Amino acid sequence: MLFILCNGIHCAYGQDSLPTIVAQKGDGILSLLRKQGVNPHEAYDDFIALNMDNLRDSVHLYEGRSYKIPQLPMDTVAVVDSIQKQSTKIKEIKGKEYSIFGKKYALVLPKSECLKETVYYLVSGHGGPDPGAMAMYRGKSIAEDEYAYDITLRLARELIAHGAKVHIIIRDPDDGIRDDRILEIDRDEVNYPKETIPLNQVARLKQRVEAVNQLYLKNKGKYQRLIVTHVDSRSKGQNIDVFFYHHEKSKNGKKLAESIHKTFQAKYKKFQPNRTYSGTFGDRTSLYMVKKTHPAMAYIEIGNIRNKKDQRRILDPDNRQALAKWISEGILLDYEGE
Structure with a gap:
């Protein structure tokens, strides 16, 4: 059963x-x-x-x-209809397809309805003409925007499976979720719904802020949150943990960032007990996306793309899936605490 x-x-x-x-x-x-x-x-x-x-x-x-190896049925699940009758009823679990996740992962099956009344906006850093932070791995260039986007797609899929309405603001028409270590760099990302992303940094940030804020007004009265995902670039020798920012005056933003941060602390304590987790959360209102967007938000830096240890966190598809899963668990923790 x-x-x-x-x-x-x-x-x-x-x-x-x-x-x-x-x-x-x-x-x-x-x-x-x-x-x-x-x-x-x-x-x-x-x-x-x-x-x-x-x-x-x-x-x-x-x-x-x-x-x-777990053996999961893809379209049905048996549930107990009546213990007294000792019978089961087959209840069809209907998934929904989202082409943005790519052909392999387009079908999303529901896990719960815990986030049924929520709306989330997900923004991956850079994109279009701006690849963001760059580094070399085994003789090939790797770019921040490709890895931030892949993690964002994985996070979106998790949230949708729990019933959330998700708006992916930076979108690529053909990448989908990729399980490669080296993600090929392209320049065809667009801003929601299908706007060309400008090269100018201020214009680019203003464009995605306007997209989020317009959707926020359309969903006024609903529970709404924003997650922005970036990969940092520092000196090669600087290994950093995942850390989180929020608006200094946003109580809900602070709670969201803290909930995800607590989840990461718990995961590191459980799975890496001999390693100190140094990731932090705090306010950083100077960031344009933090300062200008309306929804309560968490701004996440995944790691240092130039550091070899952080590259393992970013390049390994299992790690990217785990990051998305942990972020989603922190989001669930935040919502359940309302």
């Missing part, structure tokens, strides 16, 4: 009967699940739950170890 809970769809398995697979060199959670014919984004949480004691930092496989 499968049981529907508020915080997601969780499966009750006979764990001994589940298939197992030995991780090979180079395998990640997403690639391992895909090779087994399982949708990696639908089975990701259940894989983590089944194999928690056999993962490094909660997201990395150990080469040569065996892992249980």
Whole structure:
């Protein structure tokens, strides 16, 4: 039987009967699940739950170890109709397709309705003619906007699965969610709905602020929040943790940033107990997006694209999925605390 809970769809398995697979060199959670014919984004949480004691930092496989593979139905879920009658009723779980996530991940199945009454605006940094921070990895250029966008798409998918209405402000017509380490750089991103992104920095920021604020007015009276995602650029030797900003006068913005920050603290404490998490949250109203947008917001810096340790956090698709998952859990924590 499968049981529907508020915080997601969780499966009750006979764990001994589940298939197992030995991780090979180079395998990640997403690639391992895909090779087994399982949708990696639908089975990701259940894989983590089944194999928690056999993962490094909660997201990395150990080469040569065996892992249980969850078997998830893609379109139906059995629920208990009546314990007295000892019968089950089949309830169809209808997903919805979003082409922006790419062909592989277009279908989003519901996990809960916890965010049903909410509206979220997601903005990934830079885009269009401006790639943002740049670095080299194995002889190839990598750019901030591609990785911030990929994490943003993954976050959007998580929030939609929990019932939220999500507006993705910076959009790419053909990238979708990508599971590559090196994300090819292009210049075809547009600003919601389909506006060409200007090269001038002030014009670019003003354009996305206006898009968010216009949508905010249309949704007046609803619960609305904004998440802005960037990848920082500092000296190569500076390894930084994920940190968060909010508007100094926004009580709700502070609460949102703090909730996500607390979630990251808890994750690091659980999965990396010997490592001190130094990421912080605080106000930084000098930032244009923080200062000018209407919704309560959290501005997130994922890491230093030029630092080798931070590059592992950014380039590994499993890490990008974990980042999106942790941010979404912080957002759920924030909303549940209302």
